[in-house]
Amino acid sequence: MEQLIAHIQKHVTLNDADKALLTCSLSIQKINKKEFLLKAGHVCKSYYFVTKGCLRMYIVNAKGVEQMIQFGIDNWWLTDYMSLNSKQPSQFCMQAVEDTEFIEVERTVQEELLQKIPQLERYFRLVSEKSYAASLMRIHYIFSFSKEERYRHFNNLYPDFVQRVPQYLLASYLGFTPEFLSKIRAKK
């Protein structure tokens, strides 16, 4: 819980009353590896803030293949903004990659908190601006690097994370096949 408050305070300032309100409105939840937070076809009704472990968001494409969209690790927010705002069924699934601890913020609870702590509006804005910027950079890397370069670049940025997740998820996240990732690694 202090983790979320610390993250918020990197962006906006909270007084003690705000912190108390957050602490009593929200709680840490746990989920086991392979369990789901969201399944395609259901409306996404919460924001999820990961405090420990790893979540993933994926979509099943027209060929029936699971396509990784996003990982969520420590201090990351994960949700389907589209479904959340439109209240339409989500196309995504959200599943735990490892046993994971997270804070769930239901849309309705978020609304209350935004009323009572107006600077949270700014916090969530800054978070989604950052996520958007990061995803544009990801698109840049996808187009500007070959698949092997992409892997090596990602491996340099997050060497520990690469060791931590199954290769087939990483391969999907980077946009190629697990076989190809295996061949890259065999090289050296």
Add this chain to the structure above:
Amino acid sequence: MEQLIAHIQKHVTLNDADKALLTCSLSIQKINKKEFLLKAGHVCKSYYFVTKGCLRMYIVNAKGVEQMIQFGIDNWWLTDYMSLNSKQPSQFCMQAVEDTEFIEVERTVQEELLQKIPQLERYFRLVSEKSYAASLMRIHYIFSFSKEERYRHFNNLYPDFVQRVPQYLLASYLGFTPEFLSKIRAKK
């Protein structure tokens, strides 16, 4: 100007005083085809809202090739959120594809407006959440479709836009070469 106010009111409500304040704080600007709003190496200091025409944001990659990142047409916000928030130099360039009309909101002006019209904070949050969601869907399409499928899909969604921009920009946006786009089109 009414265009921006209408767009804001799709997300939050404004009273007459708010509208008046927006109208006197902001103004329509024009830029000619090929002119720049932002060049790599400079700090991005504004949000740009396109009311007419077309802007593009691109990055020059390690091989010296211009890589399209984003188009901005009617009712789209375009900016480098990374540079804007961190005040670090941008890696991106922003250039007019056609003669374009837009509303510039400088970061400092935005701060004032956010003070005076608090619900704008929510508006900008919703806009960036939407943009983020759209860019995740774009990543999904990139990975799940072949390049030819990507073009046909995009062509179905935005047939008029495809006619409007130079093919080499569209090819770059979709992540392949102009020659390949030419061949796809020749097929049928």
Add this chain to the structure above:
DNA sequence: CGGGCCTTTGACTGGTTTCAACTTCTGTGG
């Protein structure tokens, strides 16, 4: 210790890029 999931390896295939030459379009100055 067994079964299923994950990873590895190799041969074959094909979608896409690269390069170069040629054609068409566009805009600018005479």
Add this chain to the structure above:
DNA sequence: CCACAGAAGTTGAAACCAGTCAAAGGCCCG
């Protein structure tokens, strides 16, 4: 208003990056 230069689009041949498929090996968890 035409001419011309540079930019944009087309076409084909050759090369290659990465996918597919199949079979074998490793490893985790019940």
